[in-house]
Amino acid sequence: xxxxxxxxxxxxxxxxxxxxxxxxxxxxxxxxxxxxxxxxxxxxxxxxxxxxxxxxxxxxxxxxxxxxxxxxxxxxxxxxxxxxxxxxxxxxxxxxxxxxxxxxxxxxxxxxxxxxxxxxxxxxxxxxxxxxxxxxxxxxxxxxxxxxxxxxxxxxxxxxxxxxxxxxxxxxxxxxxxxxxxxxxxxxxxxxxxxxxxxxxxxxxxxxxxxxxxxxxxxxxxxxxxxxxxxxxxxxxxxxxxxxxxxxxxxxxxxxxxxxxxxxxxxxxxxxxxxxxxxxxxxxxxxxxxxxxxxxxxxxxxxxxxxxxxxxxxxxxxxxxxxxxx
Ligand code: PMP
Numbered sequence: 001x002x003x004x005x006x007x008x009x010x011x012x013x014x015x016x017x018x019x020x021x022x023x024x025x026x027x028x029x030x031x032x033x034x035x036x037x038x039x040x041x042x043x044x045x046x047x048x049x050x051x052x053x054x055x056x057x058x059x060x061x062x063x064x065x066x067x068x069x070x071x072x073x074x075x076x077x078x079x080x081x082x083x084x085x086x087x088x089x090x091x092x093x094x095x096x097x098x099x100x101x102x103x104x105x106x107x108x109x110x111x112x113x114x115x116x117x118x119x120x121x122x123x124x125x126x127x128x129x130x131x132x133x134x135x136x137x138x139x140x141x142x143x144x145x146x147x148x149x150x151x152x153x154x155x156x157x158x159x160x161x162x163x164x165x166x167x168x169x170x171x172x173x174x175x176x177x178x179x180x181x182x183x184x185x186x187x188x189x190x191x192x193x194x195x196x197x198x199x200x201x202x203x204x205x206x207x208x209x210x211x212x213x214x215x216x217x218x219x220x221x222x223x224x225x226x227x228x229x230x231x232x233x234x235x236x237x238x239x240x241x242x243x244x245x246x247x248x249x250x251x252x253x254x255x256x257x258x259x260x261x262x263x264x265x266x267x268x269x270x271x272x273x274x275x276x277x278x279x280x281x282x283x284x285x286x287x288x289x290x291x292x293x294x295x296x297x298x299x300x301x302x303x304x305x306x307x308x309x310x311x312x313x314x315x316x317x318x319x320x321x322x323x324x325x326x
Pocket of ligand 1: 038198199200201202203226227228229230231270271272273
């Protein structure tokens with residue numbers, strides 16, 4: 001769909017995938033007035049297709065738009081656009097149990113001008129891409145590098161919304177992590193460089209203790225980390241299972257000490273793309289350590305199954321998280 005200040009949103013349509021024509025002065029290309037979302041459609045056992053909590057993505061998309069001074073896409077229009085695309089892709093057939101259809105809604109400023117101000121014209125698009133298993137050879141822990149040179153977000157910045165610029169800034173630290181043999185970057189808070197925030201595209205959870213008494217701790221939504229929909233869903237699922245879940249500050253030192261003295265038994269990252277990923281090796285300037293001998297923990301795997309079971313329609317959707325598309 002297109003937007004201009006006079007007409008509002010108009011011209012919503014389904015078209016063949018094709019290159020966009022953009023003017024060289026397109027505002028988004030210069031000032032990154034650009035936001036996006038990521039969600040998945042899952043084939044259900046009865047042959048239908050469902051997305052997972054699209055209203056949560058729609059709401060986050062509105063918040064991202066507001067932060068970047070863009071006109072928000074109404075939530076119903078966001079969901080209708082995603083539904084229409086999934087429905088148009090009904091010849092998509094999953095070729096395995098982990099296959100999904102990844103959906104990428106995004107909005108960018110397309111007005112052509114060279115001054116710095118909110119644009120008057122926007123495009124809202126959704127593209128789809130089949131996604132395979134994140135771990136084709138079974139779940140294995142990722143290694144992480146704690147960045148002490150770069151932060152992902154500062155108070156008052158854009159860390160709690162999903163705008164393109166956040167990811168542009170994450171590429172260099174990610175390159176640094178890769179050069180050190182690590183899969184992902186752990187970001188610390190910008191003020192004290194002490195508290196753990198999240199990975200480049202996933203939220204983090206720490207398991208304290210084990211068995212039925214195991215507790216989960218996840219960094220609180222401080223305003224600088226992205227409120228992940230997977231994070232929110234797992235808090236609910238863990239509480240359903242009877243585990244205590246606390247949102248609070250967690251320092252790198254607490255994590256390291258907890259792993260050393262055995263109080264932190266598991267650590268995992270979560271997000272739409274990888275669902276749940278155990279964290280194994282941790283590299284940090286202040287000393288490396290390894291969580292749970294680098295093996296996926298039992299609560300990590302139980303939560304992973306619980307979430308996947310709901311998404312793939314293998315258990316009752318008691319929270320009403322699935323949205324049937326076709
Ligand atoms: N943090 C960041 C920075 C992300 O990009 C993502 C992916 N959207 C997440 C966390 C996880 O969010 P979600 O569970 O909604 O995919």
